[in-house]
Amino acid sequence: MAKILVTGGLGYIGSHTVVALQEAGFKVVIVDNLSNASIKVLDGILAITGKLPEFENFDLRDKHKTQQFLKKHEDISGVIHFAASKAVGESVENPLLYYENNVNTLIYLLQELNKKDNANFIFSSSCTVYGQADVMPITEEAPIKQAESPYGNTKQIGEAIIKDTCKANKNVNAIALRYFNPIGAHKSSKIGELPIGVPQNLVPYITQTGAGIREQLSVFGDDYPTTDGTCVRDYIHVVDLANAHLVALQRLLDKENQNNFEVFNLGTGTGSSVLEVIKSFERVSNKNLNYKIVERREGDIVSAFADTKKANSVLGWKAKSTLDDAMDSAWKWQQTL
Ligand code: UFG
Secondary structure, three states, X not given: OOEEEEEOOOOHHHHXXXXXHHHOOOEEEEEOOOOOOOOOHHHHHHHHHOOOOEEEOOOOOOHHHHHXXXXXXXXXXXXXXXXXXXXXXXXXXXXXXXXXXXXXXXXXXXXXXXXXXXEEEEEEEEXXXXXXXXXXXXXXXXOOOOOOOHHHHHHHHHXXXXXXXXXXXXXXXXXXXXXXXXXXXXXXXXXXXXXXXXXXXHXXXXXXXXXXXXXXXXXXXXXXXXXXXXXXXXXXXXXXXXXXXXXXXXXXXXOOOOOOEEEEEEOOXXXXXXXXXXXXXXXXXXXXXXXXXXXXXXXXXXEEOEOOHHXXXXXXXXXXXXXXXXXXXXXXXXXXX
């Protein structure tokens, strides 16, 4: 069976994708520097799939090691590149770390893949590339707006680097997947999101508040022009997202791609407000959540949800889980921590 390199494979989306790949019969080799992941995630992957993926702990910013690694693993049929820094606020404080982590590593990987007769590459992109889109739902044709953070900029630059590489070398085939808001955990509760410190994202903050780790959730603003005044996002179950990677990879391996650089939105197509997410949590947990409305958070966009037609029809993939399914899995995972 084909061997796939998953960079950042011990991270949140990476680990769920490794599970999906192994369950589909792929051999997986993970590269992760454990900067934002735990080695214990390997135990979770083993418990779910019965297979321990190959794992190498090194930093992809080390160009020489990256070269050596790819020479040693010449038989790799595809690369799914998750390894990156992802905290918007941190990227504003430490932009050079973000450019180095997210851009240099991408270049080093592509430089090696560029030498192959046939390279298949899946890139973790983000709906952040659209900024506050003018039209909802957001299609892949929506304009790429000026990035609001260095993190967002690394995703825009990353896509541009891949696009140019694919244009110059038809042996490189790539798909950029623009994620909306991933939430939830594997149904086994053996892997899930592991935020370090105080969570910045809504769902881990909600589940930690439900578990008594945080006292109260702050809802950032209720005076936005939305149905209930709180911001709207497209929350997608991480297992649905992981499965989309499998489908995208198979498309490249089967040479079904229409272009050697393609882009797809990965969302559910449904927007949910912050208050709707809270209500969903309260339904699945049978708890009342302690929350208060506070000032808006700087940099938040009002609304973002995906037009999923392209992913549905071209990729043949559709998110299956509801918001309640995802919140239920997030809550079950939280209770194991
Ligand atoms: N929110 C709260 N309270 C919190 C945390 C979040 O009310 O404690 C609200 C936010 O204001 C926002 C919504 O919940 O309206 C979602 O916030 P998240 O931080 O969970 O997600 P974002 O949509 O802000 O950010 C996500 C990814 C980023 C990515 C961005 C692109 O986490 O990596 O989408 O738009 F850059």
